[in-house]
Amino acid sequence: MLKNKNVAIILGIVCFILVIAIFTQVKTVNDMENSVGTTLSGNSDLIDEVLSEQEKYNKLYEQLEKAEEKLEEVRTEATAGNQEATEAEQELKENNMLLGLTEVKGEGIIINLDDNRNVESDEINISQYLVHEEDLLHVVNELFNAEAEAISINEHRVTNITAIRCDGNIIRVNGQVITVPITIKAICSKAIYNTLIRPGGYLQLMVDAGVVVKIERSDEIVIPKYNGVYSDAHLTRGDE
Amino acid sequence: MKIKKQELIISIIIGIMFCVLTIIIFVQSKTISYTDINALENMQETELRKEITAIKTKYTEALEQLEETNAMIKEYEETINTDKEASVLLESELEKSRNILGKNTVQGEGIIVTLVDVEVGKYGKITANDLIELVNELRAAGAEAISINGNRIVNISYIVDLSETYIGVNGERIVSPYEVKAIGDITYLESGLSQKQYGYIDTKVNEGKDVTLEKSDNVVINAYSGTLSFKYAKEVE
Numbered sequence: 278m279l280k281n282k283n284v285a286i287i288l289g290i291v292c293f294i295l296v297i298a299i300f301t302q303v304k305t306v307n308d309m310e311n312s313v314g315t316t317l318s319g320n321s322d323l324i325d326e327v328l329s330e331q332e333k334y335n336k337l338y339e340q341l342e343k344a345e346e347k348l349e350e351v352r353t354e355a356t357a358g359n360q361e362a363t364e365a366e367q368e369l370k371e372n373n374m375l376l377g378l379t380e381v382k383g384e385g386i387i388i389n390l391d392d393n394r395n396v397e398s399d400e401i402n403i404s405q406y407l408v409h410e411e412d413l414l415h416v417v418n419e420l421f422n423a424e425a426e427a428i429s430i431n432e433h434r435v436t437n438i439t440a441i442r443c444d445g446n447i448i449r450v451n452g453q454v455i456t457v458p459i460t461i462k463a464i465c466s467k468a469i470y471n472t473l474i475r476p477g478g479y480l481q482l483m484v485d486a487g488v489v490v491k492i493e494r495s496d497e498i499v500i501p502k503y504n505g506v507y508s509d510a511h512l513t514r515g516d517e
Numbered sequence: 518m519k520i521k522k523q524e525l526i527i528s529i530i531i532g533i534m535f536c537v538l539t540i541i542i543f544v545q546s547k548t549i550s551y552t553d554i555n556a557l558e559n560m561q562e563t564e565l566r567k568e569i570t571a572i573k574t575k576y577t578e579a580l581e582q583l584e585e586t587n588a589m590i591k592e593y594e595e596t597i598n599t600d601k602e603a604s605v606l607l608e609s610e611l612e613k614s615r616n617i618l619g620k621n622t623v624q625g626e627g628i629i630v631t632l633v634d635v636e637v638g639k640y641g642k643i644t645a646n647d648l649i650e651l652v653n654e655l656r657a658a659g660a661e662a663i664s665i666n667g668n669r670i671v672n673i674s675y676i677v678d679l680s681e682t683y684i685g686v687n688g689e690r691i692v693s694p695y696e697v698k699a700i701g702d703i704t705y706l707e708s709g710l711s712q713k714q715y716g717y718i719d720t721k722v723n724e725g726k727d728v729t730l731e732k733s734d735n736v737v738i739n740a741y742s743g744t745l746s747f748k749y750a751k752e753v754e
Contacts, residue, residue, distance in 0.1 A: 281521075284528040291535040298542040317702040323565040324557050330572040337579050351593040352610075355603035365607045372614035374752055375745050383749040411650075418649055421675040426750040437619070437672035440537050440657035444564060452571050454557070464750040487578060499753060505575060506582040510617045511700050512661050515624035 338504060377436040377503040381427050384465040385498040386473065388416065388480070389491040391458040396487065406487040408457055410443040413450070415479045416461055417441070423472050425465035427500045431455040434503040451505055458489075467494040538679055557749060596712040616662075619671040619741035623662050627700040627736035628707060630718075634693035641725045647679040648686070651697055651710075652676070654717045658709025660699040664739045666691040669741040687743060698736050 356362035373379055393406035417435055420428055428435040433450040442449045473480050473492055484490045560568065596603040615621040630651060633643025652670055655663055664671040668686045677685045684691055684712055710717045710730060721728045
């Protein structure tokens with residue numbers, strides 16, 4: 278009898294979560310359709326073109342990913358049994374990881390930033406309540422100062438060629454548009470939490486300015502790989 | 518007693534099915550929130566056109582990379598079939614990754630931006646922020662390698678104000694004049710910084726700072742002096 282009761286309770290909870298998930302999902306889709314509807318008259322052709330170009334890129338990138346996997350396989354096969362070559366291959370793999378070309382995981386910090394929407398729109402300094410591209414630049418800089426090893430902004434990996442730019446009211450990371458709320462994930466020692474929240478730290482300054490900031494520690498963060506390519510068209514090795 | 522056991526098993530199975538379903542829905546809604554369609558909706562016509570050009574550029578780059586990768590695969594396959602040494606090939610791949618990562622000293626065409634404190638520690642002082650913004654602008658203009666007073670900027674570099682006089686780069690103390698070197702397409706690098714009024718140089722000069730740009734056919738950028746390795750980040754297999 279007791280067991281049955283337990284089962285019933287578990288089922289109830291699962292059903293409840295399911296219902297909430299479905300509602301959230303339906304709401305998201307509805308919101309999307311509404312917003313698409315409002316601009317149908319204006320730039321819908323251009324938006325379609327952006328989406329189809331993006332899809333073309335995604336398909337090509339998938340091909341590229343497959344080719345890179347294949348390359349790794351033939352490379353391993355070609356260097357099998359050669360001690361020196363195996364070491365070189367190991368370094369190449371490590372370099373690719375350091376360059377952000379592989380997905381990585383580890384302990385770290387998750388920072389959520391959002392515009393403060395509880396501000397009257399006639400407030401004079403409305404801008405200070407919003408998240409700007411320079412905020413992201415400084416937060417990233419502060420994380421690296423605290424010895425972060427890998428960072429992503431809304432799932433876009435921050436690499437050595439990543440620019441964070443503002444284009445009117447749009448923020449771009451790696452050339453791709455991102456919107457609030459912004460999630461910055463960093464793989465680093467969890468202990469830097471105390472450094473980040475110190476008075477006078479950049480995040481505290483943002484809190485003081487009225488931006489919505491949430492910081493949490495996590496035991497396992499997964500950070501995606503960079504989804505673009507590095508160019509070395511103008512680089513040659515120089516003399517030491 | 519037997520019937521009860523069966524009921525329990527059925528319940529568990531139903532429970533598992535629900536869980537799977539829930540996970541699927543969560544994954545699905547996550548996918549939707551990542552497509553930034555909302556952002557596209559809020560963009561002007563000119564911005565959308567820029568967006569299209571930007572994606573097309575990325576496409577071309579990825580296509581080049583794909584061709585290069587496929588060529589590499591072929592060459593490696595040849596070494597397997599003919600018993601030739603693969604080490605030469607591997608070495609060239611390794612060199613490229615060391616060049617872009619910062620393990621090698623590199624050279625090439627580019628620009629040198631010089632920033633000088635107008636009056637030390639006071640008016641027209643160059644701050645860490647000026648250098649952070651400059652590095653960001655150079656990256657946006659396609660810089661392939663950057664250094665500040667000989668310190669290579671790598672993916673984990675940071676720039677901080679240390680005092681009225683000193684700025685810290687990669688943990689090294691540096692002082693004005695700041696010489697920022699960048700290798701990349703000269704035209705892109707120069708035009709990226711020299712936009713009238715709103716460009717980096719005009720903005721800083723208007724703030725009363727001393728910033729000058731110089732082009733060069735051969736900029737030499739040092740290797741990173743620290744060690745690059747991860748302690749907390751592990752590769753996801």
